Amino acid sequence: xxxxxxxxxxxxxxxxxxxxxxxxxxxxxxxxxxxxxxxxxxxxxxxxxxxxxxxxxxxxxxxxxxxxxxxxxxxxxxxxxxxxxxxxxxxxxxxxxxxxxxxxxxxxxxxxxxxxxxxxxxxxxxxxxxxxxxxxxxxxxxxxxxxxxxxxxxxxxxxxxxxxxxxxxxxxxxxxxxxxxxxxxxxxxxxxxxxxxxxxxxxxxxxxxxxxxxxxxxxxxxxxxxxxxxxxxxxxxxxxxxxxxxxxxxxxxxxxxxxxxxxxxxxxxxxxxxxxxxxxx
Numbered sequence: 001x002x003x004x005x006x007x008x009x010x011x012x013x014x015x016x017x018x019x020x021x022x023x024x025x026x027x028x029x030x031x032x033x034x035x036x037x038x039x040x041x042x043x044x045x046x047x048x049x050x051x052x053x054x055x056x057x058x059x060x061x062x063x064x065x066x067x068x069x070x071x072x073x074x075x076x077x078x079x080x081x082x083x084x085x086x087x088x089x090x091x092x093x094x095x096x097x098x099x100x101x102x103x104x105x106x107x108x109x110x111x112x113x114x115x116x117x118x119x120x121x122x123x124x125x126x127x128x129x130x131x132x133x134x135x136x137x138x139x140x141x142x143x144x145x146x147x148x149x150x151x152x153x154x155x156x157x158x159x160x161x162x163x164x165x166x167x168x169x170x171x172x173x174x175x176x177x178x179x180x181x182x183x184x185x186x187x188x189x190x191x192x193x194x195x196x197x198x199x200x201x202x203x204x205x206x207x208x209x210x211x212x213x214x215x216x217x218x219x220x221x222x223x224x225x226x227x228x229x230x231x232x233x234x235x236x237x238x239x240x241x242x243x244x245x246x247x248x249x250x251x252x253x254x255x256x257x258x259x260x261x262x263x264x265x266x267x268x269x270x271x272x273x274x275x276x277x278x279x280x281x
Contacts, residue, residue: 008034008042009055011168015095016044018172020051024097024179030160031075034168035085035092039063043081045072080141084164087148090215091164093171098160101182105129106155112181115197115220116188120181121205124153125218127178132157150217153178196222 012032019025019032030050033043044050045057059070063082067074075081081094105112106129113126128147133140144154144162153174154162161178165171188194197205199222206219 005036005042008036009058012042012044012058013053013055015168015172016050016053019097020049024099025050030097031077032095033081033093040068041082041085043074043078046075076136077140083141084148087145088164090166093165093168095163095171095175096160097175099179101186102155102161102179105182106157106159109157111155112185113221114194115202115222116185116194117181118205120177121202121220122208123177124174126220127153127155129155129157135159152216198222
């Protein structure tokens with residue numbers, strides 16, 4: 001067991017350097033952890049740059065957050081990690097960072113749920129935008145819970161990004177894939193168009209997810225280039241996939257977001273118009 005703990009600490013140090021070197025964090029930002037067993041978790045310390053950590057800096061805690069070993073304090077977001085491990089028994093590592101492009105989308109209030117890159121569809125599906133919560137509190141991670149069963153990567157509104165995996169390297173690689181996708185999506189938007197994969201193309205990719213043993217049901221949005229002018233979720237059971245069981249028109253990001261949030265667009269326009277008229281009266 002000691003060899004396992006030693007190996008996990010070494011991997012946390014190595015991945016911490018990668019996260020720092022790639023500019024996914026600044027100063028002492030971010031936190032990474034790994035499940036040791038059903039009683040203990042090893043996590044990066046608070047107040048230490050991810051690029052300059054040592055194995056002896058790592059902190060071991062139980063599932064109540066009590067420090068079992070380590071000279072420092074665990075990350076202030078340790079309880080988010082512990083809750084994820086409780087909710088997802090298949091997850092053995094959690095990586096939280098602030099990669100610039102992904103965080104840019106999170107600050108702009110934009111998810112990354114479009115079906116654009118085959119590799120992203122297979123590995124991550126869609127990447128939801130999680131509602132804002134105060135860092136270091138239960139309020140921070142509680143909004144993540146409703147997305148947790150079906151997703152392995154998340155944008156955290158006005159904060160950063162979160163990725164989870166079967167091991168430390170897997171969680172880090174998903175963070176890397178998320179940021180790479182965000183960068184490409186940003187460039188495509190600057191060029192004037194983000195072309196999504198068609199529904200048929202996405203169906204084939206989702207079949208590959210199953211072949212590769214990816215069990216999460218995260219779907220992505222395919223819009224207006226399959227000849228139907230419609231926007232549908234590859235995973236029909238996902239949140240906001242359809243309206244009344246049918247694919248719905250998708251003329252813009254904003255309209256799609258209204259659909260996914262369950263807000264009827266015409267009803268919303270009527271409400272706003274009525275409010276304006278009342279102000280005039």
